[in-house]
Amino acid sequence: QVHLQESGPGLVKPSQTLSLTCTVSGGSISSGGYYWSWIRQHPGKGLEWIGYIFYSGNTKYNPSLESRLTMSEDTSKNQFSLKLSSVTAADTAVYYCARGRGSGGFDSWGQGILVTVSS
Amino acid sequence: QSVLTQPPSASGSPGQRVTISCSGSSSNIESNCVSWYQQFPATAPKLLIYRCNQRPSGVPDRFSGSKSGTSASLAISGLRSEDEAVYYCAAWDDSLSALIFGGGTKLTVL
Numbered sequence: 001q002v003h004l005q006e007s008g009p010g011l012v013k014p015s016q017t018l019s020l021t022c023t024v025s026g027g028s029i030s031s032g033g034y035y036w037s038w039i040r041q042h043p044g045k046g047l048e049w050i051g052y053i054f055y056s057g058n059t060k061y062n063p064s065l066e067s068r069l070t071m072s073e074d075t076s077k078n079q080f081s082l083k084l085s086s087v088t089a090a091d092t093a094v095y096y097c098a099r100g101r102g103s104g105g106f107d108s109w110g111q112g113i114l115v116t117v118s119s
Numbered sequence: 120q121s122v123l124t125q126p127p128s129a130s131g132s133p134g135q136r137v138t139i140s141c142s143g144s145s146s147n148i149e150s151n152c153v154s155w156y157q158q159f160p161a162t163a164p165k166l167l168i169y170r171c172n173q174r175p176s177g178v179p180d181r182f183s184g185s186k187s188g189t190s191a192s193l194a195i196s197g198l199r200s201e202d203e204a205v206y207y208c209a210a211w212d213d214s215l216s217a218l219i220f221g222g223g224t225k226l227t228v229l
Contacts, residue, residue, distance in 0.1 A: 046207065046223045047164065047207055047223075049218040049219070049220065062217045062218075063217055098163075103170055103173075104154055104170040105166045105170070105209075106154070106164070107166045109163035109164060111162075111163055112163050
């Protein structure tokens with residue numbers, strides 16, 4: 001059973017860079033067929049796909065965030081990461097990491113981490 | 120406003136069958152399959168349906184998914200109180216080149 005856990009600062013100042021890491025256990029991020037993803041949920045709102053990274057470091061980003069977004073992976077630590085630059089209050093959200101299946105759907109999720117953008 | 124449109128709320132009595140709709144367009148639902156998620160307050164979403172109508176292991180067969188044209192539906196039969204949650208649909212949009220979610224439907228079990 002794969003387990004995902006987000007980590008990172010819960011508070012980020014406006015204009016700074018939000019950095020989060022997802023640590024995966026019970027499965028390797030190097031295994032094929034999965035898309036290691038980030039999804040966020042603004043307070044009291046719906047879900048927004050941020051992007052994903054898959055084996056060999058290929059990435060696909062939500063076009064609405066692409067100019068500020070960088071995703072990377074560290075296979076030696078079985079982790080993948082998110083960096084979102086120039087944040088504003090509109091980036092305040094619960095950020096989830098999740099495993100996307102090649103056959104569709106996100107079948108494993110982290111518990112989520114609330115990131116607040118405030119001075 | 121989401122590209123995938125869901126009713127904000129739905130309700131049913133225990134034992135009943137409830138259907139939640141997800142309306143899209145030719146660039147998303149008509150071209151690609153839909154997945155469905157269940158979310159309880161302050162918890163991560165859970166995958167209920169993938170590839171339009173497939174259930175992951177462990178998901179009861181009371182939950183079923185279907186698609187017709189530019190719309191998809193999630194049906195829950197034999198409704199139980201523990202089904203009270205928010206349900207989201209999701210699909211890839213070829214025009215936006217992004218995965219998109221519906222706005223969510225809050226299901227109330229009366």
